[in-house]
Amino acid sequence: MSGNDYFIAVDFDGTCVTHEYPHMGIDIGAVPVLRELADNGCKLILHTMRSGSLLQRAEDWFRSNGIPLYAINENPTQKEWSSSPKIYADIYIDDSALGCPLKFRDGVKRPFADWEKIREQLVHDGVLDE
Numbered sequence: 001m002s003g004n005d006y007f008i009a010v011d012f013d014g015t016c017v018t019h020e021y022p023h024m025g026i027d028i029g030a031v032p033v034l035r036e037l038a039d040n041g042c043k044l045i046l047h048t049m050r051s052g053s054l055l056q057r058a059e060d061w062f063r064s065n066g067i068p069l070y071a072i073n074e075n076p077t078q079k080e081w082s083s084s085p086k087i088y089a090d091i092y093i094d095d096s097a098l099g100c101p102l103k104f105r106d107g108v109k110r111p112f113a114d115w116e117k118i119r120e121q122l123v124h125d126g127v128l129d130e
């Protein structure tokens with residue numbers, strides 16, 4: 001499996017930015033790794049509980065950071081073989097997922113995704129090159 005075969009579902013709050021829902025969190029180093037994934041042909045699916053204008057703000061975050069989204073809260077390719085609401089992805093990156101590397105920072109109330117370690121894992125798994 002090469003990088004361009006992967007559907008990657010990415011949570012937003014606590015994963016792309018610190019968790020300050022319904023507000024926007026701050027940068028935690030996700031941007032270069034998400035760009036790298038997209039540049040390698042991975043299809044990024046925003047996988048979030050945000051809706052309405054709060055979802056729009058998350059979409060704007062991706063756009064303003066130059067990260068193309070393949071889809072939002074759905075994988076259009078699964079409709080032909082499943083009516084399940086679970087989003088089909090090869091990899092789910094989510095600060096609430098068991099096993100997601102987390103970072104703690106003074107003054108930030110919830111731990112958030114550790115993108116240095118996530119990148120290491122993606123390299124280890126053959127999704128990204130060293």
Ligand SMILES: [Mg+2]
Nearest residue numbers: 011013014095
């Ligand atoms: Mg989250």
